[in-house]
Amino acid sequence: MARQQRVVIVGGGVIGLLTAFNLAADVEQVIVLERGGAGQESSWAGGGIVSPLYPWRYNCAVTALAHWSQDFYPQLAERLFASTGIDPEVHTTGLYWLDLDDEAQALEWAGREGRPLGAVDMSAVHDAVPVLGGGYAHAIYMANVANVRNPRLVKSLKAALQAMPNVTVHEQCEVLGFVREGERVCGVNTARGEIRGDEVVLSAGAWSGELLSGLGLELPVEPVKGQMILYKCASDFLSCMVLAKGRYAIPRRDGHILIGSTLEHEGFDKTPTLTALESLKASAVELIPALADAEVVGHWAGLRPGSPEGIPYIGRVSGFDGLWLNCGHYRNGLVLAPASCQLFADLLLGREPIIDPTPYAPEGRI
Template sequence: MNKQVVVVGAGVIGLLTAFNLAMKGAQVTVCEQGEVGRESSWAGGGIVSPLYPWRYSAAVTALAHWSQDFYPQLAERLLASTGIDPEVHTTGLYWLDLPEQDQALEWAEQQQRPLREVDIAQVYDAVPVLGPGFAQAIYMAGVANVRNPRLVKALTAALKGLPNVTVHEQCQVRGFVHGQGRVTGVDIVTDSGARVLGADDVVLCAGAWSGDLLRTLDLELPVQPVKGQMILFKCAEDFLPSMVLANGRYAIPRRDGHILVGSTLEYTGYDKQPTQQALESLKASAFELLPALEEAEVVGHWAGLRPGSPEGVPFIGQVPEHPGLWLNCGHFRNGLVLAPASCQLLCDLLSGAAPIIDPAPYAPAGRLG
């Protein structure tokens, strides 16, 4: 693919989009307004599944299933090429006292996913640190989590190893440049001043900030920042053998014994300040799920901004009113889950290859204001 492509945004979606396009032969420039991968991609939990997959549309399910199957080979490829292991950690996931358990099991049967009801005594045998009082559970084997900061580092290292990729940090994109009826680049500001960065195509992967940029074209993208807060505990490596989820909160074990507990869902604009109220709420959930965490050290508490979108269906494809401008954004709570499929689909569409799945549900046409 003999094209010059600018990718706006260097979270996991932007980095993997750039990687896929570069592997197709494109000359790719990535523009990131801050530091690479330090927004939603760094802040999330990294469960390689929607928290409640049966609540989502077929569009999200299709991306999720493709990505879940692809993640292990992506991790192996990145480890082999960079020496950085994204740590795709397969633990399975227990949902405890789920109100819509029957609906979940029905969905699993329709989708042929390995979700099953488990006797609660077996759960306590498998997860001895689980708190008391839970009455029922379902379990999906094979659900993994990825250590998202390491995934960002691995993708960044992979891009730096490619001669046809340039990554600019602290590079503010102020708007889009047009010529001959199409988008031909972006207007950027860096420490060295303002200039135009030309391109055959521009891909917008700016997460929660994507809508702000499209407003410069008088387009309304229904993507808004949704704050999420997390806390991190340090435990023994064998403390928690599986991910567990109850009452909307989850605990995720990392291989080295760190336990992530999250998360909040807050509509507070671009405010990323962690709050004492959220910390206390998350701690209460953590201690209810896993009482032994009361004795564990809290080693982190942070907030990030998800790109909230209607029903969590991302925008993937070309903006019809502005040829040459492409979107890959609006993944809401599932950016890490959906990234491999979303980025491959975008690359297929931009390069003219046969798409991995039907692109129609994600097309920007008819979905922008």
């Protein structure tokens, strides 16, 4: 039986949409408010590797969410595809890391965490990825790493929500601030007027810190720009994801190859630049020389919600009844979304949480 609760979610990226999807069966009404188009910011702009780029370099709090999500993604994609007819394309290719400085640390982490990552001979890598450039000396490989086609994931989530009678997604509806009654946050002010809710969830990506500052709270979430380029190749051109010198190549099922990404602190400016384009092209050709003859069919920039150590804020904001956070996922929003949104739903609905929620609690961190 659905609870008599009206939940307002600020932000219609993957985190906001999946939060709505996970809550819909258990609350009376869910309203998602998005300042632009749903899922058109970092959710659309990212690469969609279903793993942190260097998982062994992260705090165990990020690892816990990543492991849960990696295991859950295939069934989430199947469920969305079955209900909407839009396939998020969770594509399991495996991932090669080349010439890492901290390879020993990576292998030690894999042994400790029980992840299928191991050293491989370079001749085996060239057999598996014939288009790979020369000059690499050593490699490690994890077989079960997938990528999700994030624009399709967004479309699928949006379609699933539009089919739910108790969910409303308002696009082009910017939230300007919060409505308070005493200690309680009971809604938001928008360009279209006041929208009330029993619970208000802030999932506004890189904009979350700015919104929360209106309550006198300092949330250390800031925009970090990333630029990507896209090539179109034959569908069998690249079989695996490869990563070297901080840049990666991701094959989609239809032959599109994503190359990313930059890491820039430029405020809220997300203008693609010629400098980044040339740098990404150079990385692409170094990784895969044949891309020198391929056409760049896309170049864009997005803003990641940067946070300390990349640990998201998930849970209730103390001192502000009715206000919740699910934000600050930095470079791993798509990776961590299934676990973050399940954990969030568990907390809001008072269920047993899937993992220990303590590391993500806003209390003591803002």
